[in-house]
Amino acid sequence: MNVDGITTGVVLDHIQAGKSMEIYNYLHLDELDCCVAIIKNVKSTKLGRKDIIKIDAEMDLDLEVLGYLDPNITVNLVKDGKLIEKKHLKLPREVKNVIKCKNPRCVTTVEREVDHIFRLTSEEKGIYRCIYCESEAK
Amino acid sequence: MRHLIDIKDLSVEEIKGLIDTANDIIENRAAYSEVCKGKKLATLFFEPSTRTRLSFEAAMWELGGSVLGFSSADASSTSKGESVTDTVRTVGCYADIIAMRHPKEGAPLLASLSSTVPIINAGDGGHSHPTQTLTDLLTIMREKGRLDNMTVALCGDLKFGRTVHSLISAMSFYDNVKFILISPEELKVPNYIRQDVLEKKNLEWYETDNMENALGEADVLYMTRVQRERFFNEADYLRLKDSFILDTEKMKYAKPDTTILHPLPRVNEISVKVDEDPRACYFKQVENGKFIRMALIMMLLGVTK
Known part of the structure; x- marks a missing residue:
């Protein structure tokens, strides 16, 4: 199955398999007008299986909430087709x-x-x- | 501004300082009779109490201060729906320090976040009771001469027994203290004590339902009441209330110098006949409670002799 890459936006990678809908709901991604892709059960060398969420727009994410939900998530910020920042999360205090x-x-x-x-x-x-x-x- | 919400708010040095001050008050009561002159203590008791409220009030009177407050939620605007936060902000306009008891866990902490005067937690539901713990520590110190190198057995309702949670937290600061936890299965210590204190600090402890064996090991036996008011189900209370009763027969298993403590009130978990045993120290505890609260009020108000 192919899902196109995004030009400008956010990719949440290394989500624990099966947890993407919980994250989708917590981040209120249903309220966005842009294209959002949830990809479940992707093969991963690191995790075995993982979920990915691609958001086709720039947005401020609450990294503390995200870190609480799944500290293993990697947040990739993409602009003009290029990866400009990769953020690793940790459990918030x-x-x-x-x-x-x-x-x-x-x-x-x-x-x-x-x-x-x-x-x-x-x-x-x-x-x-x-x-x-x-x-x-x- | 300092509050006392949890016993962990105090350092070992501060606890020692409070015990030293309490001991000095016991020896030189007249020297402290006016140190809080002009200061007012508000006792906000949303839940019934005999010892804690009266000992706070007696403590403030003996320091030369005065007291105002209420002794049940029905006698305050809480019965009209006023929040904890609004109540303490209001009372802070009239008093210099507040002692609060509340049936809901965490109410004193919530109060301290918006209070303009020091808050003392005088017991919050089944959660914690730091001034009882200071009382217990003063009593153990006076009876044993030390707070380290001892075995402390705690018996009864260890789940909802707030005094138990605070005492384990406090005693965990001292070297070589072993805990024996005697309770029915349903009333074992909660996870935040098990995981965050006993396991995290790698303390020596075990759980048992054999009171006789534990008595032979204990330097201090801390008895507690199974509290009817903490149960949502009356049948559970009736089933568990007589799980452990200390009587003169069981006292035969105790060491000759075991100190028997109980935060009181008791129902029937200690036979009245045990009161005559010189090892029974729970009424000395009551008296010590006033002196340690005097020391605490002075510390939080920043007054000295």
Whole structure:
């Protein structure tokens, strides 16, 4: 199957196979007017299988959210047909309003308009905990 | 501006300083009787309490300050739907320092993010209770003369027992402390204590449901109540509430110098007959709670003798 290369835009490479729709939704790519391609289960020497998302327009991506969702993603910025920058992600120290605390005893369940903030407590295991009640992100 | 939300907010040196100040207060009470003159403590208790609220209030009175506040959510504008954030911003206009207890976990942290005065966490749901831990540390120090090189057994509700979580975190700072965790399967310590404290710091610890064997090893036995208010299901509470009861028969398994602690209130997890045993120190704990809170209020208000 062939999907054309993009002239100017963003390519999210090395997405964990099967995770591209989750990323598509988190980044609200459905709201874009430009062409967006989701390519699933591509053969990869590094990962075995991977997903790729190609966005045919320049856009500001929330790299923290992306890093939280999948720190192995490579972000390729393309302009006039040339790769101008390759960004490698890492797990962000903190994420705000990306996930919600599911602990029914947490103050975030009752306080209005409070930010849901999770902090990385174990880099090796990728564990995030709510800063208020310390429950693990699920 | 400093707050005390979690025991980890304090360094080992600061904890030592608070214990030293509390011990000095015990020896020289008159010298501290006016150090907080003109200062006001607000006690915002959205959940019932006897010891913690009264010890905070007694502490502030003994420092020469004064006290205002409420003792249940029904007696505040929370019952009208006011947020935690708005409540503390309002109270900060009237008081110099706030002690807050709240049934929701993380409420004091949330309060501290917008407060104009220091916030002390006086217990947030089943999460943490740092001033009880300071009380426990002062009591252990006074009874044992040390906070390192000991085996601490914690028994009962280790899942929702906020005092247990704070005490394990605090004792993990000291060398050669071993933990024995005695609880029913459903009330084991939560993962944030297991993974982020016990495993991360590579501490010596094990879990058991054999209270007798653990008693023979423990230098300190920390009993806790199975808390009805933390259960969504009454049947679970009734099934688990009598899991471990310390009575005079079980005390025979304890070392001659084991220190028995309990944050109180107790229901029936320690037989009243155990109170007569010289190893029972839970009422000394109550008294120590006032002195360590006096030291803490002074530290957060930046006042000295």
